[in-house]
Amino acid sequence: MGRRSLPTRGHPRQARRGQGPEGAAEVHPGGGSGGQGQQGQQGQAGRQGCTEGRSQGRQARCQARCQDDSSEGGGKSSGQARRPQGRRQSRCARLSAGAEPPVSEAQPALRWAVVGPGNIAGRFVQALQGLPDQELSLILGRDLARARSFASAHRAAGRHEPRLQQAAGEAQLRAALSSPDIDAVYIATPHAQHGEAVAAALQAGKAVLCEKPLVPGLAQARPLLALAQARQAFLMEALWTRFLPVYAQVQQWLQAGLIGPLRGVQSSFCFSIPFDAQSRCFDPALAGGALLDIGIYNLSMTRWVLQQALGACPEPLRMEAQAVLAPTGVDQRLAATLHFPGGISSQFVCAFDGMADNGLRIFGERGLIELPQQFWEATEARLTLAGQAPQTVHLPFQINGFEGEILEVSRCLRAGLTESPQMPLSETLATLAWMDALRTQVGVRYPFD
Amino acid sequence: MGRRSLPTRGHPRQARRGQGPEGAAEVHPGGGSGGQGQQGQQGQAGRQGCTEGRSQGRQARCQARCQDDSSEGGGKSSGQARRPQGRRQSRCARLSAGAEPPVSEAQPALRWAVVGPGNIAGRFVQALQGLPDQELSLILGRDLARARSFASAHRAAGRHEPRLQQAAGEAQLRAALSSPDIDAVYIATPHAQHGEAVAAALQAGKAVLCEKPLVPGLAQARPLLALAQARQAFLMEALWTRFLPVYAQVQQWLQAGLIGPLRGVQSSFCFSIPFDAQSRCFDPALAGGALLDIGIYNLSMTRWVLQQALGACPEPLRMEAQAVLAPTGVDQRLAATLHFPGGISSQFVCAFDGMADNGLRIFGERGLIELPQQFWEATEARLTLAGQAPQTVHLPFQINGFEGEILEVSRCLRAGLTESPQMPLSETLATLAWMDALRTQVGVRYPFD
Numbered sequence: 045m046g047r048r049s050l051p052t053r054g055h056p057r058q059a060r061r062g063q064g065p066e067g068a069a070e071v072h073p074g075g076g077s078g079g080q081g082q083q084g085q086q087g088q089a090g091r092q093g094c095t096e097g098r099s100q101g102r103q104a105r106c107q108a109r110c111q112d113d114s115s116e117g118g119g120k121s122s123g124q125a126r127r128p129q130g131r132r133q134s135r136c137a138r139l140s141a142g143a144e145p146p147v148s149e150a151q152p153a154l155r156w157a158v159v160g161p162g163n164i165a166g167r168f169v170q171a172l173q174g175l176p177d178q179e180l181s182l183i184l185g186r187d188l189a190r191a192r193s194f195a196s197a198h199r200a201a202g203r204h205e206p207r208l209q210q211a212a213g214e215a216q217l218r219a220a221l222s223s224p225d226i227d228a229v230y231i232a233t234p235h236a237q238h239g240e241a242v243a244a245a246l247q248a249g250k251a252v253l254c255e256k257p258l259v260p261g262l263a264q265a266r267p268l269l270a271l272a273q274a275r276q277a278f279l280m281e282a283l284w285t286r287f288l289p290v291y292a293q294v295q296q297w298l299q300a301g302l303i304g305p306l307r308g309v310q311s312s313f314c315f316s317i318p319f320d321a322q323s324r325c326f327d328p329a330l331a332g333g334a335l336l337d338i339g340i341y342n343l344s345m346t347r348w349v350l351q352q353a354l355g356a357c358p359e360p361l362r363m364e365a366q367a368v369l370a371p372t373g374v375d376q377r378l379a380a381t382l383h384f385p386g387g388i389s390s391q392f393v394c395a396f397d398g399m400a401d402n403g404l405r406i407f408g409e410r411g412l413i414e415l416p417q418q419f420w421e422a423t424e425a426r427l428t429l430a431g432q433a434p435q436t437v438h439l440p441f442q443i444n445g446f447e448g449e450i451l452e453v454s455r456c457l458r459a460g461l462t463e464s465p466q467m468p469l470s471e472t473l474a475t476l477a478w479m480d481a482l483r484t485q486v487g488v489r490y491p492f493d
Numbered sequence: 494m495g496r497r498s499l500p501t502r503g504h505p506r507q508a509r510r511g512q513g514p515e516g517a518a519e520v521h522p523g524g525g526s527g528g529q530g531q532q533g534q535q536g537q538a539g540r541q542g543c544t545e546g547r548s549q550g551r552q553a554r555c556q557a558r559c560q561d562d563s564s565e566g567g568g569k570s571s572g573q574a575r576r577p578q579g580r581r582q583s584r585c586a587r588l589s590a591g592a593e594p595p596v597s598e599a600q601p602a603l604r605w606a607v608v609g610p611g612n613i614a615g616r617f618v619q620a621l622q623g624l625p626d627q628e629l630s631l632i633l634g635r636d637l638a639r640a641r642s643f644a645s646a647h648r649a650a651g652r653h654e655p656r657l658q659q660a661a662g663e664a665q666l667r668a669a670l671s672s673p674d675i676d677a678v679y680i681a682t683p684h685a686q687h688g689e690a691v692a693a694a695l696q697a698g699k700a701v702l703c704e705k706p707l708v709p710g711l712a713q714a715r716p717l718l719a720l721a722q723a724r725q726a727f728l729m730e731a732l733w734t735r736f737l738p739v740y741a742q743v744q745q746w747l748q749a750g751l752i753g754p755l756r757g758v759q760s761s762f763c764f765s766i767p768f769d770a771q772s773r774c775f776d777p778a779l780a781g782g783a784l785l786d787i788g789i790y791n792l793s794m795t796r797w798v799l800q801q802a803l804g805a806c807p808e809p810l811r812m813e814a815q816a817v818l819a820p821t822g823v824d825q826r827l828a829a830t831l832h833f834p835g836g837i838s839s840q841f842v843c844a845f846d847g848m849a850d851n852g853l854r855i856f857g858e859r860g861l862i863e864l865p866q867q868f869w870e871a872t873e874a875r876l877t878l879a880g881q882a883p884q885t886v887h888l889p890f891q892i893n894g895f896e897g898e899i900l901e902v903s904r905c906l907r908a909g910l911t912e913s914p915q916m917p918l919s920e921t922l923a924t925l926a927w928m929d930a931l932r933t934q935v936g937v938r939y940p941f942d
Contacts, residue, residue: 307847308828310759310840316858316879364813368836379757379838381830387817389828391759391840393856398756399879400856401863407842407849409765414850430765430848 154454157182157226157250158206159217159241160233161194164255168230171446173200178450180204181225186212217244226250228453230282234324235331236492239264242279246271251278253453256340260331260490261483262476269469278457280449280464281472283344285420287448289439291348294406294413294425298352302429303408306353309346309390310407311419312400313338314377319370325396326372328490333374335367335479335488339394341420342404344475346382346390349406358385363478367486368397375488382478421445603903606631606675606699607655608666608690609682610643613704617679620895622649627899629653630674635661666693675699677902679731683773684780685941688713691728695720700727702902705789709780709939710932711925718918727906729898729913730921732793734869736897738888740797743855743862743874747801751878752857755802758795758839759856760868761849762787763826768819774845775821777939782823784816784928784937788843790869791853792924795831795839798855809833812927816935817846824937831927870894 156172158165161183172178181204185191188210195208211220221229221244229245231238231254239259245252246268258281259265272279285291297303315338317325324330325337350357365380377395384390393400404419406412411429415422423441428434441447449467456464463469483489605621607614610632621627630653634640637659644657660669670678670693678694680687680703688708694701695717707730708714721728734740746752764787766774773779774786799806814829826844833839842849853868855861860878864871872890877883890896898916905913912918932938 303848305847307763307826307844308842308849310761310842310849312759312854312856314756314856362815364830366811366830366832366836366838377756377836379830379832379836379840381813381815381828381840383815383828387815387826387828389815389842391828391830391842393757393759393838393840395756395856398754398856398858399752399861399877400757400759401854401861401877405761405850407761407763407844407847409847412848412850428848428850 151177151454151458153177153179154457155179155181155225155227157184157221157223157229157245159184159221159229159231159245160237160255161185161191162232165230165232166194166198167444168232168446168450169194169198171443171450173198173203174443175447175450177454180206182207182209182220182223184209184211184217184220186210214240214244214247217241218247221245221248221250228253228278228457231255235260235336236329236490239268242268243271246275246277246279249275249277251453251457253280253282253449255282256344257281257331257336257476257479258472259476260336261480261493262473263493265473265476269473272462272469276462278453278462279469280453280456280467281469282449283467283471284446284449285341285345285422286348286467287452288422288441288445289448290415290422290425290437293437293439294415295352297413297425297427298349298406302410302427303406303412304410305386305408306350306388307407307409308388309349309392309405311342311345311390311392311404312394312402313341313420314393314395314398314400314402316399317396319376319397321372326370326374326376328372328374328488329492331490332372333370333376333378333483333488334394334396335375335378335482337396338420339378339380339392339482340475340479342390342392342394343382343478344471345404345419346392347471347474349390349404350384350388353406353408357474360384360478363481363485365482365485367488368395369486369488370396373488375483375486378482378486380482600626600903600907602626602628603906604628604630604674604676606633606670606672606678606694608633608670608678608680608694609686609704610634610640611681614679614681615643615647616893617681617895617899618643618647620892620899622647622652623892624896624899626903629655631656631658631669631672633658633660633666633669635659663689663693663696666690667696670694670697670699677702677727677906680704684709684785685778685939688717691717692720695724695726695728698724698726700902700906702729702731702898704731705793706730706780706785706925706928707921708925709785710929710942711922713941714922714925718922721911721918725911727902727911728918729902729905729916730918731898732790732916732920733895733898734790734794734871735797735916736901737871737890737894738897739864739871739874739886742886742888743864744801746862746874746876747798747855751859751876752855752861753859754835754857755799755837756856756858757837758798758841758854760791760794760839760841760853761843761851762790762869763842763844763847763849763851765847766845768825768846770821775819775823775825777822777937778941780939781821782819782825782827782932782937783843783845784824784827784931786845787869788827788829788841788931789924789928791839791841791843792831792927793920794853794868795841796920796923798839798853799833799837802855802857806923807834809927812930812934814931814934816937817844818935818937819845822937824932824935827931827935829931 154177156178158169158180169180172180183191183195183206188208191208195206209220211217228251231241233241235257238254242252242254259268320326325332347357360382362383363380365378367375367378370376376397379393382390402418404415411427414426416426424436424438426434426436452464452466603626605627607618607629618629621629632640632644632655637657640657644655658669660666677700680690682690684706687703691701691703708717769775774781796806809831811832812829814827816824816827819825825846828842831839851867853864860876863875865875873885873887875883875885901913901915
C-alpha cells in the first residue's frame with residue numbers, strides 16, 4: 045500500500061466562492077432563483093424505483109439508488125464557511141455517548157465534494173453532517189436545479205453551506221474539483237458514470253470515495269487504479285457495510301474461531317420493483333442489473349467473511365450462476381454459488397423481481413453467525429454455538445451507517461494511506477473479476493464491455 | 494393410482510401368539526429372561542451418532558437415526574391383545590381438544606409391525622401410542638434383546654403389548670410379517686436394508702410405510718414399485734415433514750398465491766458429528782452420507798414447494814453440487830443448487846460436519862415464507878408480504894410430528910389407495926433420481942450402485 049502526503053486539510057477555510065475553477069457555473073444553495081419545484085423533482089427521483097430493500101415490511105430505511113443526473117444550468121451565489129462551536133460540541137457529546145468517535149475535535153475538518161446528488165448521496169451527507177470534523181464543501185451535478193434541491197433538502201442548521209456547481213464530463217468535473225477547498229470527493233452517480241468522475245477527482249489530486257461498484261468491470265478499473273497510483277491519491281470503493289459496528293463484532297467472533305472451521309455462507313438480497321426500461325436498474329448503458337447493484341454486497345461480504353475466517357479469501361474453484369434477464373438484457377434475478385477449496389460454498393440470490401429474507405448466514409463446524417435481516421445495513425447479529433443458547437447483539441449505527449466509511453477515509457488520509465486496509469483496491473478488483481465472470485456466464489453484456 | 498381391498502383390519506384380534514409363522518423366534522416383551530442390560534444397549538445405540546439436528550442449542554427434539562440391527566436369538570413368551578376403553582377415550586378427548594383426529598373412534602385399529610427398533614422407530618411408536626386407532630402388534634429386529642429393550646422403553650400403560658420377534662433377511666421377515674394380526678409395516682432399518690424389508694412386507698401382502706430414503710437409488714426402487722403394483726399393496730416413503738400442521742398452512746399460502754410467482758428456495762440441514770467409519774452415517778455399504786440421510790429433506794421439500802406454487806414440480810434444467818467426502822467416500826457435506834425453468838432456484842447445503850440455521854425460505858415476487866428453524870420438524874412459519882408486517886403462525890404437533898404420516902396411511906388404506914396423494918411413489922422416484930444425479934456429480938458411489 046502506497047503512502048501520500050496529507051490532503052489539503054488545513055488550507056484556508058475561506059476558499060474562493062461564487063465561481064468555480066475553469067468557469068463552471070456555481071451557486072450557493074440558500075440564494076436566489078431556481079428554488080421552486082425542487083422538492084417535487086426530488087420526490088420524483090425517489091419514486092423512480094431501484095430502491096434497495098423497499099417493499100420489505102420490516103425494512104427500516106429506504107435506500108433509493110436511482111440518481112437522475114440530467115443536466116441543468118443554474119444561478120450563482122456565494123457563501124461563507126461557518127462553524128458554530130456550540131452545535132458541534134453537542135453533536136460530539138452525543139457521539140461520545142455511543143462508540144468513541146475515532147476522529148477528535150482537534151482535527152481540521154475533511155472537506156468533501158459530492159458528485160451525483162441523488163438519494164444515496166443524501167444518506168452520505170446526512171452522516172457527514174452528523175460527524176464533528178467533516179464538512180460538505182461542494183455539490184456537483186449535471187443538473188444544477190437538482191443540486192439545489194438536494195442542498196435544500198439536506199441543509200443542516202449551523203453547518204457550513206456547500207457551494208453548488210453544475211458540471212458534466214471528466215474535464216468539467218476535474219476543473220470543478222480542483223478547487224483548493226476540497227480534500228475528498230464522494231461519487232454517487234450511476235455506475236457507468238463512476239469512471240469519469242473518479243478520473244476527474246484523481247486528476248484533481250483529491251482523495252476519492254466512490255459508490256459501488258467502482259466501475260462496471262475489471263477492464264474499466266485498471267486505468268483508474270494506475271491513475272490513483274500515479275497521483276498517489278487515496279481511492280476506496282464505498283463498501284459501507286464492512287464498516288458497520290455489527291460487523292466489527294462478527295469479525296471478532298470469526299477471528300476468534302468461535303464457530304470453528306468455516307463451512308459455508310448463504311445470503312439473499314432481493315426486492316421487487318416494476319420493470320422500467322428507463323430506470324438505471326434496467327439500463328445496460330448505465331451498467332444496470334441486480335448483480336452489480338445489489339449482488340455486489342453478497343459477493344463482497346462473502347470475501348470479507350472468508351478473510352476473517354481464513355485470513356485471506358481464496359479464489360473460488362468454481363462459480364456457477366443462472367439468471368433471469370430483463371427485456372433490456374440485464375439480470376433482473378441471479379442465483380449463484382461460489383465453491384471454494386475445502387468445500388466452503390457461498391450460495392446467494394439477488395433480484396429486482398422478488399422478495400427474500402435478505403439475511404447473511406455464516407456456517408462453521410461448531411456454530412453459526414446470522415445477520416438475519418437486511419445484512420448490508422445490519423444492526424443485529426446472532427451467534428449460535430453448539431449446545432449453547434443463541435446470543436444476539438444489537439449494535440446500532442452512530443448516525444445512519446454511512447459514518448463508518450467516512451471515518452475510515454479520514455483515518456486513512458491522516459495516516460497518509462492511499463488505500464483502506466479494510467477495503468483495499470485489491471478487494472474491488474477481485475469482486476469485479478467475480479462479477480465479470482458471473483455476467484459472462486449468464487450472458488449479460490454492457491455496450492462498453 | 495391403484496386401489497386395493499382394505500387391509501386385514503377387523504380380523505380376529507386373538508391372532509396366533511407365541512410362535513410366529515415359519516417358526517421365527519417370538520417373545521412377549523413383558524415376559525421372561527433377557528430383560529437385563531437392555532436399557533444400556535439402547536443408550537449405547539443412542540450415543541453412536543447420526544443425530545439429526547443434534548448440537549443445535551435450540552433443537553427441541555433429538556432425532557437419532559442410528560439403528561444397530563445386529564441379530565441375537567431370544568426367548569419366547571405369549572400375550573393377549575388388550576384394549577382398555579377408558580384409557581383410549583381419555584386419549585381421544587385430549588386429541589380432539591387440538592385438531593380433529595381424522596380417524597374416528599369407531600374405526601377398527603390399524604395394526605402395525607415395526608421393523609428396525611431404533612431411535613427413529615421410537616418416535617414412530619410414541620406417535621402410534623398417542624393415536625386412538627393405531628396399535629403396535631409386532632416388533633421385528635435382527636437382535637431380539639434390542640427389540641425387547643425397545644419394547645420396554647416404549648411400553649405405554651393400557652396399550653396392547655406387542656409381540657417381539659427376531660428376523661433377518663427377506664425370507665425370515667416375510668414369514669414374520671405374514672401374520673394375520675398385522676395390517677401395516679413401518680420400516681426403520683438403515684437405508685441400505687430398507688429394500689429387503691419392503692419386499693418382505695409387500696410379499697406378505699401388507700401396507701408399507703418405509704423411512705426415507707425408500708432405497709439408496711433409483712435402480713433399487715423400480716423392482717419394489719413393480720412389486721407393490723403387482724400385489725396392489727400400499728407403499729409410502731415416510732416423508733413425515735409433508736404431513737406437519739405447519740406445512741398445511743404453508744400450502745394454503747402457496748396455493749393462494751399470496752407471495753406471487755415463485756422465485757426461489759434456500760435451505761440448510763447441517764449438524765456436527767465426529768467422523769466414525771463404523772457409523773451408519775459414514776458407511777457406504779449402508780448408503781451413508783449427508784445427502785441421503787438429511788439432504789433428502791431439502792430436496793423433497795423443494796419438490797413440495799414447487800408443487801404447491803406451480804401445480805407440479807418441473808425437472809431442473811441444471812443441477813450442480815460440490816461435496817466434501819469423508820475418508821469412507823460418502824459425502825459428509827454437500828452444497829447444491831437446482832435451477833428450474835423461469836430462473837427458479839433451490840440452493841441448499843446439508844452436512845454432518847457443521848452447523849447451519851437449518852431453515853427453509855421460500856421467495857416470491859410479492860412476499861416470502863420462512864420456516865426459520867429445523868424446517869423438517871417445524872411448528873412455526875412466517876409469512877411476509879410486501880409492505881406488511883410479518884405474520885407468524887405456531888402450529889404444534891398433536892403428539893411428536895409423526896402422527897401425520899400415520900394418519901395418512903390410515904386414510905389411504907380406508908380409501909383403498911395404494912399410494913398417498915400427498916406423498917406418492919412418483920415423488921420417491923423423482924427425489925431418488927435427483928440424489929443419483931447429485932451423487933454422480935460429486936463422485937459418491939455405493940458398493941451396490
